[in-house]
Amino acid sequence: MSHCYLQCLRFSNVLSNHAVSVNGYVCKDPNLVQADDFFLSGVNVPGNTSNALGSYVTHFFVANYPALNTLSVSMARIDYAPYGLNPPHYHPRASEILTVLEGTLEVGFVTSSTYNPANQLISKVLQKGDAFVFPEALVHFQQNLGHSPAVALATFSSQNPDVNTIANTVFGTNPEIPSYILAKAFQVSKSVIKEIQSQF
Known part of the structure; x- marks a missing residue:
């Protein structure tokens, strides 16, 4: 069951006899909400980067973190093997802020074909503690430039950025x-x- 507490508060007077669903997720009765409904464990657990790309993304979207429903936020942990790549991709429903927790990453995004100048690569090398914004629906990537593992935390402006x-x-x-x-x-x-x- 989802815990879209804030949205459910708006419907609290109808919750007494009927379940409320928002965005396809059933809301928890606000009278039953507790701290654990907002808690998430495991963000510190590294993903398995032993694949062809040398990266692994652990998503914390509404599907596996129900407290996010109606809050327009989500996040992901990204692990990179030495020289690992999170390949070119895009999020159709969210902008992203990437923060480097460990390592050195080369990151970039490509402007749209209607932007002037069209298809321009905007890129930068990031160190631990640096952040970079990827605008919604633009193709972007990250690559670990070091011979040690790297870790980043991505935050999104949607509960389900896709x-x-x-x-x-x-x-x-x-x-x-x-x-x-x-x-x-x-x-x-x-x-x-x-x-x-x-x-x-």
Whole structure:
């Protein structure tokens, strides 16, 4: 059951006999709310970075942290192996603030094609204690530049920012986007596209 306490307070006079649902999550009766309803444990637990990209994102969105319902915030812990990459992706429903907790990260985002100048890369190298903003729905990335693990905390302006990773979205669809379409879009041969698709 969700604990969208603040929103439920607005409906407290109808909660006596009827459950209230907001954003698809059932609210907890405000009279039963306690401190543990807002508590989250495990943000300190590292994710497993032994994968091809060398990164792991642990999401704390409304689905696994119900207290966030109606509050327009969420967060994620991002772990990076040495030289690990959180690949180009975007959040369709949220801006993000990334704070480096350990290590050195190269980060960046790309302006939209309607922005002037179009498709401009905005990037910076961040050290421990630095923060960087990624505007809503713009493609962005982070890479660990060091030979030691790195950790960052991302905060979002939505309880469910969602995430679309560019490579997965283009090359990992089911069924596949036809190779002749992608070959023309990327101006490469179909064999190159097939090789990339085989990685997904």
